[in-house]
Amino acid sequence: MKSSFSILVLVSTIQLMTVLCASGDFDFFYFVQQWPGSYCDTKRSCCYPSSGKPAADFGIHGLWPNYKDGSYPSNCDPDSLFEASSISDLKSQMQSEWPTLACPSSDGIHFWTHEWEKHGTCSESMLDQHGYFETALKLKKEIGLLKLLTNAGIKPDGRFYSIKSIEEAIKEATGFTPGMDCNVDGSRHSQLYQIYMCVDSTGSNLIECPILPGRRCSSTIEFPKF
Template sequence: MKMANSSIIPIKFLILVGLANICVSQDFDFFYFVQQWPGSSCDTKQGCCFPQTGKPASNFTVHGLWPNFNNGSFPSNCKSVENSFDESKMSDIVPRAETSWAAFSCPSKKKTNSTNSDNMKLWKHEWDKHGTCSHSVLHQHAYFDFTLNLKDHIDLLQILLNNGIKPDGKNYSVEKIRQVIKEATGFEAGIRCNTDASGNSQLNEIVLCVDKSAASRSFIECPILPDANCPDNVEFPIF
């Protein structure tokens, strides 16, 4: 009997620890709202593919809404049966998401003969990796709807255009890009870069922070900005 009891107690303990870890994994401090420039996604050695709906408009698109901790780390893949991705919950959101949250990754030739990117695969990935960790605040439909509303509220391209920063393949000051965004939004933005096929640094992502309550238009000053990986001047590629 003693042997039986000693084996049962550790199992219960492990179950409780597992449940505690699930709860912790769903807690976070704020969101990164990340938009990307499609011209920079396509102007790389890897290139890009367009969705079946065709080439998206020349505008920033959503990369994701990512729960983060104040120390710079982040929770991920907080998946469970309760919050598993459901395509049917995307039905009324698809038209907006196809315009504002398009996929550019090319499918693996080993798995498909298609030359089109897969929007639904991208949305599932973003939900599984990031959205599930905000499930206590935003269920799946609300997560995508809220993110698209954030995109509608801040028109990054127009902010840049209003200040003479154009996607014309020329170089622009990263500090100027950061400055005009702060003047227009009231908040400091994180600027992320990648490299084109020739190795030149180019504007890739712009990151703003959002309060964890996910209240309407709840932008906040970032507790911590993403690591800067840009030189002083970067190319703003044509798309």
């Protein structure tokens, strides 16, 4: 009896240690949104998804586990494959808030599969597949990037804005400093492409970024129309 109890305690301890180790596999998330006008306004161009042209709003790129040293885990569980049925109740929201712009035109399944299998599987200790995508959708709604920028007089009108003004508008509205990423249009103008916000490892709370991603931005950048 004593031996059986000892084995049970040992097994429970190992299971607890496994959970604790798994929960410490990353430090925070980058929640990344991209501006469709900048994705499309490049030499590569874009293709609208089969569901139609997305709204002129930031779209989700991904929710990416990261380490404080700037590195990140990826493809953590090759056996945890994306299952479209697991997010069937979120599909209409996904098509609206997490649209694909890659060519050829598609329904988004390939994009979402890539995001889950590369990034989502590294967050399974905190979020299952449905929880991963649902969390990203909630974060997008909570942050409301386009509205807060528009409220600060920064609009997707093809004009140029200082990157400092964009950062300050986001920080004033959210309380946290964003990371910025730019790309270039056909005329080699630097344009607002992606905005990174940092989230704790539970996916629940915005936090100040332990490390900001390197940006490819000029001091003044274009906010293109879409």
